[in-house]
Amino acid sequence: MRKFLAIAILCATAGLASAAEPIALRDMGSFHIGGRVVEITGKPVKEVVFTPGGVPAKVDPNGNYQVEQMYVQYFLPQNKKGKLPLLLWHGGGLTAVTYETKPDGQPGWLNYFIRAGWDTYISDAMERGRSGWSSTFKGEAIELPFGDPWERFRIGPIGSWNDDNAKRATFPGAQFPIDAYPQFMKQGVPRWVTTDEEIIKAYIALVDKICPCIVLVHSQSGTFGYRVLEARPDKVKALVAIEPTLAGDKNKIASVKGTPILTIIGDNAKDHPRWKNIRQHSVGYSEAFKAAGGDFTLVDLPDAGLKGNSHLMMMDKNSDQIAAMIQKWLTDKGFTN
Amino acid sequence: MRKFLAIAILCATAGLASAAEPIALRDMGSFHIGGRVVEITGKPVKEVVFTPGGVPAKVDPNGNYQVEQMYVQYFLPQNKKGKLPLLLWHGGGLTAVTYETKPDGQPGWLNYFIRAGWDTYISDAMERGRSGWSSTFKGEAIELPFGDPWERFRIGPIGSWNDDNAKRATFPGAQFPIDAYPQFMKQGVPRWVTTDEEIIKAYIALVDKICPCIVLVHSQSGTFGYRVLEARPDKVKALVAIEPTLAGDKNKIASVKGTPILTIIGDNAKDHPRWKNIRQHSVGYSEAFKAAGGDFTLVDLPDAGLKGNSHLMMMDKNSDQIAAMIQKWLTDKGFTN
Numbered sequence: 001m002r003k004f005l006a007i008a009i010l011c012a013t014a015g016l017a018s019a020a021e022p023i024a025l026r027d028m029g030s031f032h033i034g035g036r037v038v039e040i041t042g043k044p045v046k047e048v049v050f051t052p053g054g055v056p057a058k059v060d061p062n063g064n065y066q067v068e069q070m071y072v073q074y075f076l077p078q079n080k081k082g083k084l085p086l087l088l089w090h091g092g093g094l095t096a097v098t099y100e101t102k103p104d105g106q107p108g109w110l111n112y113f114i115r116a117g118w119d120t121y122i123s124d125a126m127e128r129g130r131s132g133w134s135s136t137f138k139g140e141a142i143e144l145p146f147g148d149p150w151e152r153f154r155i156g157p158i159g160s161w162n163d164d165n166a167k168r169a170t171f172p173g174a175q176f177p178i179d180a181y182p183q184f185m186k187q188g189v190p191r192w193v194t195t196d197e198e199i200i201k202a203y204i205a206l207v208d209k210i211c212p213c214i215v216l217v218h219s220q221s222g223t224f225g226y227r228v229l230e231a232r233p234d235k236v237k238a239l240v241a242i243e244p245t246l247a248g249d250k251n252k253i254a255s256v257k258g259t260p261i262l263t264i265i266g267d268n269a270k271d272h273p274r275w276k277n278i279r280q281h282s283v284g285y286s287e288a289f290k291a292a293g294g295d296f297t298l299v300d301l302p303d304a305g306l307k308g309n310s311h312l313m314m315m316d317k318n319s320d321q322i323a324a325m326i327q328k329w330l331t332d333k334g335f336t337n
Numbered sequence: 338m339r340k341f342l343a344i345a346i347l348c349a350t351a352g353l354a355s356a357a358e359p360i361a362l363r364d365m366g367s368f369h370i371g372g373r374v375v376e377i378t379g380k381p382v383k384e385v386v387f388t389p390g391g392v393p394a395k396v397d398p399n400g401n402y403q404v405e406q407m408y409v410q411y412f413l414p415q416n417k418k419g420k421l422p423l424l425l426w427h428g429g430g431l432t433a434v435t436y437e438t439k440p441d442g443q444p445g446w447l448n449y450f451i452r453a454g455w456d457t458y459i460s461d462a463m464e465r466g467r468s469g470w471s472s473t474f475k476g477e478a479i480e481l482p483f484g485d486p487w488e489r490f491r492i493g494p495i496g497s498w499n500d501d502n503a504k505r506a507t508f509p510g511a512q513f514p515i516d517a518y519p520q521f522m523k524q525g526v527p528r529w530v531t532t533d534e535e536i537i538k539a540y541i542a543l544v545d546k547i548c549p550c551i552v553l554v555h556s557q558s559g560t561f562g563y564r565v566l567e568a569r570p571d572k573v574k575a576l577v578a579i580e581p582t583l584a585g586d587k588n589k590i591a592s593v594k595g596t597p598i599l600t601i602i603g604d605n606a607k608d609h610p611r612w613k614n615i616r617q618h619s620v621g622y623s624e625a626f627k628a629a630g631g632d633f634t635l636v637d638l639p640d641a642g643l644k645g646n647s648h649l650m651m652m653d654k655n656s657d658q659i660a661a662m663i664q665k666w667l668t669d670k671g672f673t674n
Binding site: 022023024025026027028029030031032035037046048049050059060061063064065066069071073078095096097100101105107111124129130132133134135140141142143144145146147163182183185186187188189190193 | 359360361362363364365366367368369372374383385386387396397398400401402403406408410415432433434437438442444448461466467469470471472477478479480481482483484500519520522523524525526527530
């Protein structure tokens with residue numbers, strides 16, 4: 001595993017375009033995909049003051065509404081090296097900003113993979129960011145308290161959060177840029193807990209439009225990545241799962257085992273009261289996947305020589321080393337020219 | 338005015354990088370700016386089922402929350418020709434997607450101005466898109482019924498909307514790509530009507546970080562553009578207002594008259610029951626601005642030879658011609674190298 005990493009780091013410093021070179025794009029753009037028009041009936045007419053101090057206007061909330069679409073943004077490099085498009089899907093309560101500039105201002109994985117020559121698609125999951133949201137969703141949206149991700153995403157151990165910055169502890173050698181924690185919290189958006197099926201529908205619509213492709217998922221979107229792989233095993237040609245909250249359905253391995261899978265898990269997860277269970281989903285699935293003849297690589301970063309990585313490894317200080325590891329794996333699997 | 342347009346169209350076809358050439362960027366990235374951490378107290382603990390079929394978890398909504406930040410994305414062309422950064426602000430119920438790929442799939446003003454050599458910043462107004470939103474906002478969010486913008490944004494005359502696509506009328510020679518109307522409706526996001534001050538605060542934080550600059554506004558953000566100009570007349574060096582809903586404060590012209598202003602209004606506005614009043618804000622302000630010695634250009638597109646443009650002129654079929662007109666004006670004012 002150390003050898004794997006050493007080669008990956010070599011690749012990061014040798015084969016790829018340097019961050020100082022311009023990014024040359026054949027094209028860049030965006031679109032919304034999926035969704036439907038629904039009719040709302042039986043709601044009372046409201047009085048709304050649109051301009052502060054203005055006269056109230058009657059607003060009838062009944063009628064047809066566009067809902068459940070997903071926003072997608074794409075960047076197509078001039079010097080294309082990836083054989084297939086690369087789709088980056090973010091985790092819960094976040095948007096595609098996950099892969100853009102990191103909270104500490106350094107370039108994220110979006111720029112890394114564009115520079116590496118991948119046609120790269122980022123998207124805001126249905127309900128979040130530029131996808132918009134709708135009052136037709138069931139239940140209330142959840143918002144994360146300011147300190148919540150600190151422990152839950154393993155920047156510090158359980159009990160380490162403190163409203164006083166000076167009294168906050170991290171795991172030893174934490175790679176998350178802790179001065180940028182407030183900046184990370186600005187990336188959060190409210191999320192519902194009732195919309196998984198609609199989110200998956202929109203991802204499938206995207207895959208049907210863009211793929212065959214490679215899908216990279218993180219955290220909550222791990223679930224979505226596996227569900228979409230199971231729905232479209234002929235279109236998802238490789239799956240890179242960064243600390244997925246769940247793995248696939250063991251009963252469906254026969255139909256998806258032709259797709260190689262790379263799962264990467266950060267530090268301080270194996271013995272963590274919560275993360276050891278989350279990690280176990282991937283461990284158990286990987287064993288069944290390999291037993292069925294599938295190609296599954298599970299990397300615990302500390303075993304590969306990378307220490308201190310959080311759940312947000314694409315924002316960690318050493319994120320380029322992890323991107324290089326992914327790039328190396330994709331190259332080994334034959335997905336680059 | 339026809340001469341102005343003829344030169345603008347020449348400029349569009351001669352001086353600028355062609356859409357077939359690659360887009361070369363020194364850098365691209367994103368950040369969130371502004372906002373604050375607020376404490377929520379006194380709310381009951383809720384039970385939330387995070388995974389369908391799972392065990393409910395207790396969620397305490399009390400605590401500190403990050404709110405009111407704004408998302409900004411930037412593209413810095415290799416062949417920089419604009420002397421100042423160009424900031425594109427969108428209208429109500431929308432996001433920066435307004436300036437990206439048009440609903441008909443053609444390139445929008447973002448790509449146009451990057452290709453023209455401007456360091457270009459697009460942003461989702463506080464509360465919308467990747468800026469996130471917060472349950473701390475007052476009142477309810479408003480969503481637009483599917484047919485609403487058809488008449489309100491002057492694609493068709495009042496009374497022309499029909500749920501049956503075949504029975505829908507447009508203004509004669511309408512430039513809006515009507516087959517792409519459903520795609521446009523996917524770009525919409527809910528908006529509040531109580532958050533103007535917080536939106537303006539975030540825009541001022543952006544201007545304080547990035548400017549001196551040129552600000553281009555549309556519709557609702559016309560109000561924000563004028564308010565920010567009045568707050569930072571030394572930083573907003575030019576204002577391009579596309580069908581702004583309001584104009585500036587006539588009592589504050591003395592302090593902002595050093596900033597040249599270009600306002601562009603589409604077709605079918607002058608005699609429109611609603612738009613004639615909206616247009617009059619700009620007409621009245623422009624007269625006072627010029628009387629005070631300021632530099633104000635107000636273009637009614639049909640008087641300049643461009644017919645059929647809607648309120649969404651950056652998405653209209655002839656959007657490049659209007660961008661060329663803006664480019665010509667900025668060049669005339671000395672903002673390009």
